[in-house]
Amino acid sequence: xxxxxPDGFPNGSKLERISFRPDHxxxxxxxxxxxxxxxxxxxxxxxxxxxxxxxxxxxxxxTLSLYGAQIIWNSLRATIIAPPEKTGPILLALTDFFLYxxxxxxxxxxxxxxxxxxxxxxxxxxxxxxxxxxxxxELSKRFENTVSMRARxxxxxxxxxxxxxxxxxxxxxxxxxxxxxxxxxxxxxxLSSQLDVLExxxxxxxxxxxxxxxxxxxxxxxxxxxxxxxxxxLLLVTDLMASVGT
Amino acid sequence: MRQTSxxxxxxxxxxxMIQVHFVENLSAEFxxxxxxxxxxxxxxxxxxxxxxxxxxxxxxxxxSYRLWVTAQEARGRSDIEISKVTIRRGLFLFGLGLIFNIFxxxxxxxxxxxxxxxxxxxxxxxxxxxxxxxxxxxxxxVVALVISPALRSIAGYSGxxxxxxxxxxxxxxxxxLGFITVGYFPVFPWIIFPLAGFLASPLIFQMSQTPCRVxxxxxxxxxxxxxxxxxxxxxxxxLTFLLPLELQTSRLTMxxxxxxxxxxxxxxxxxxxxxxxxxxxxxxxxxxxxSVSVCATTFSSHSxxxxxxxxxxxxxxxxxxxxxxxxxxxAFWQNAxxxxxxxxxxxxxxxxxFFLFRWLDLHGKPTAETAMRWICD
Numbered sequence: 263x264x265x266x267x268p269d270g271f272p273n274g275s276k277l278e279r280i281s282f283r284p285d286h287x288x289x290x291x292x293x294x295x296x297x298x299x300x301x302x303x304x305x306x307x308x309x310x311x312x313x314x315x316x317x318x319x320x321x322x323x324x325t326l327s328l329y330g331a332q333i334i335w336n337s338l339r340a341t342i343i344a345p346p347e348k349t350g351p352i353l354l355a356l357t358d359f360f361l362y363x364x365x366x367x368x369x370x371x372x373x374x375x376x377x378x379x380x381x382x383x384x385x386x387x388x389x390x391x392x393x394x395x396x397x398x399x400e401l402s403k404r405f406e407n408t409v410s411m412r413a414r415x416x417x418x419x420x421x422x423x424x425x426x427x428x429x430x431x432x433x434x435x436x437x438x439x440x441x442x443x444x445x446x447x448x449x450x451x452x453l454s455s456q457l458d459v460l461e462x463x464x465x466x467x468x469x470x471x472x473x474x475x476x477x478x479x480x481x482x483x484x485x486x487x488x489x490x491x492x493x494x495x496l497l498l499v500t501d502l503m504a505s506v507g508t
Numbered sequence: 509m510r511q512t513s514x515x516x517x518x519x520x521x522x523x524x525m526i527q528v529h530f531v532e533n534l535s536a537e538f539x540x541x542x543x544x545x546x547x548x549x550x551x552x553x554x555x556x557x558x559x560x561x562x563x564x565x566x567x568x569x570x571x572s573y574r575l576w577v578t579a580q581e582a583r584g585r586s587d588i589e590i591s592k593v594t595i596r597r598g599l600f601l602f603g604l605g606l607i608f609n610i611f612x613x614x615x616x617x618x619x620x621x622x623x624x625x626x627x628x629x630x631x632x633x634x635x636x637x638x639x640x641x642x643x644x645x646x647x648x649x650v651v652a653l654v655i656s657p658a659l660r661s662i663a664g665y666s667g668x669x670x671x672x673x674x675x676x677x678x679x680x681x682x683x684x685l686g687f688i689t690v691g692y693f694p695v696f697p698w699i700i701f702p703l704a705g706f707l708a709s710p711l712i713f714q715m716s717q718t719p720c721r722v723x724x725x726x727x728x729x730x731x732x733x734x735x736x737x738x739x740x741x742x743x744x745x746x747l748t749f750l751l752p753l754e755l756q757t758s759r760l761t762m763x764x765x766x767x768x769x770x771x772x773x774x775x776x777x778x779x780x781x782x783x784x785x786x787x788x789x790x791x792x793x794x795x796x797x798x799s800v801s802v803c804a805t806t807f808s809s810h811s812x813x814x815x816x817x818x819x820x821x822x823x824x825x826x827x828x829x830x831x832x833x834x835x836x837x838x839a840f841w842q843n844a845x846x847x848x849x850x851x852x853x854x855x856x857x858x859x860x861x862f863f864l865f866r867w868l869d870l871h872g873k874p875t876a877e878t879a880m881r882w883i884c885d
Contacts, residue, residue, distance in 0.1 A: 392639055392640070392641060393581060395641075478641050481640070481641065481644075482641050482643045482644060482647075485640060485641075485643075485644040485647060486643075486644075486647050489644075489647050489648055489651045490651065492651075493651045493654075493655045496655065496659065496688070496696075497655060497658060497659065497662060500659050500662045500663050500685065500688060500689065501662045503663070503681045503684060503685055504662055504663050504664055504681075504685070506681055
């Protein structure tokens with residue numbers, strides 16, 4: 263989707279928007295350059311990218327220089343300043359990288375949201391009781407979320423651990439550099455170990471809930487039998503007492 | 509946290525209890541209809557709300573107990589502690605009920621199994637079932653409802669109710685049968701009310717966030733129970749050939765608590781509590797210092813004291829007057845004054861009670877409730 267190019271960038275520049283999710287997209291400004299010095303453009307691009315990173319250190323613009331191409335980006339905006347023949351492969355590499363980075367960020371956000379619950383939910387991994395029964399749907403939902411995150415992370419693994427191609431291309435090299443700069447492999451490992459904890463807790467919770475609900479069904483049946491036997495006994499005792507009384 | 513809806517309904521139950529007791533004990537000699545509380549022979553005035561107070565009160569005891577247990581658990585109180593307090597309170601009420609019977613109804617009526625002994629027993633039973641799945645108390649309700657007429661039939665209920673009140677021999681068998689099935693408030697079927705309250709409590713009080721609906725679950729269940737009661741009532745009135753004579757309970761009576769009566773009362777109370785909760789605790793939430801809240805809280809939080817006091821106030825003068833005039837102590841029972849005068853006295857007592865217990869609260873004076881907490885908690 264082409265958008266209006268911000269003022270101050272040379273003719274031939276293009277602004278595109280790529281949506282990864284309904285609530286998350288990336289604006290990429292492609293600025294083809296000639297042999298002229300690009301310092302002025304670089305400062306302008308930095309300002310444009312930084313304009314969406316107010317109050318968020320993680321979104322501060324980062325720059326990368328590769329084979330005469332300059333790339334400035336944060337998680338919401340990116341600018342490619344490169345000779346016209348290189349903009350195509352760079353845009354492809356950038357789109358490819360941001361697609362997986364966004365997926366990884368999404369899992370990171372979800373784990374951050376799930377983490378506060380772990381303290382209270384861990385108790386149910388050890389013991390489940392009658393008063394916790396209303397929470398079982400919540401626990402089931404969290405277990406499903408954990409499995410979903412694990413599945414998405416597993417699908418990301420080949421892209422995060424992608425081996426360098428030979429001979430190296432600008433696309434593969436840029437992708438590798440971006441992965442290094444954003445510590446994608448380390449983040450993947452951290453997420454994996456955090457998901458291990460969540461999986462352990464909610465897996466055990468699921469087991470406890472399942473055991474408890476099965477036992478509960480049996481208990482209900484047992485109590486129904488106990489009440490019927492007690493009722494029969496009561497009728498007999500009352501009959502006995504009434505006959506003794508008369 | 510106090511629920512204004514429970515306080516309002518409990519206050520209503522107290523008002524009904526006071527007026528019924530004053531009128532029935534002071535002036536039963538009048539023309540009228542049989543009412544719900546009579547066994548068919550004692551007429552009561554048309555305006556006397558008999559048979560409504562006790563079911564409402566016992567149902568609310570189950571609701572309050574569930575809310576109390578939930579609050580204790582939220583405060584981190586252990587299960588054993590909750591059980592100990594509950595059982596101590598149950599035994600306190602049971603013991604107080606027996607002592608009350610001795611001093612109010614005279615020693616020969618110690619085992620008449622009135623509401624205090626029943627409430628004490630119910631608390632102990634509720635403590636036993638509170639950790640079970642909800643279907644267990646529900647099953648117990650159904651079993652109690654089904655076997656109660658059979659128990660009354662086996663025990664020979666009518667033989668214990670010769671003169672429209674429970675008349676028993678001082679034998680172990682009669683005492684036990686009175687407790688189980690033939691007394692004023694026997695465990696069967698009266699245990700259904702606190703159990704139903706215990707089961708209904710989360711159903712009603714977890715719906716605070718949802719808007720008031722005419723077809724909410726408690727209303728539908730309540731209406732279904734009333735319909736079932738009506739069907740049963742009509743069925744046992746017109747299809748009497750299907751049941752043996754002893755099991756025919758076509759009358760909507762409180763003594764004995766017929767199956768129709770129990771179902772209809774639970775249905776009415778469910779609907780009343782749902783709408784009262786939606787109104788008093790939801791839409792028209794009363795401020796703590798509003799006159800309705802103050803009045804309801806004053807009466808509701810001193811229900812035990814008021815129960816004891818209103819008997820002392822209207823029964824003791826009867827006994828003393830009987831003795832002074834050289835008759836039996838019970839000579840003026842149900843025969844002391846016109847019913848309109850009894851009703852006036854009941855109203856005066858209610859007004860006096862409000863000011864008395866407000867004063868006691870403001871000055872931190874002890875009441876029966878503080879004594880119970882001091883001993884049991």
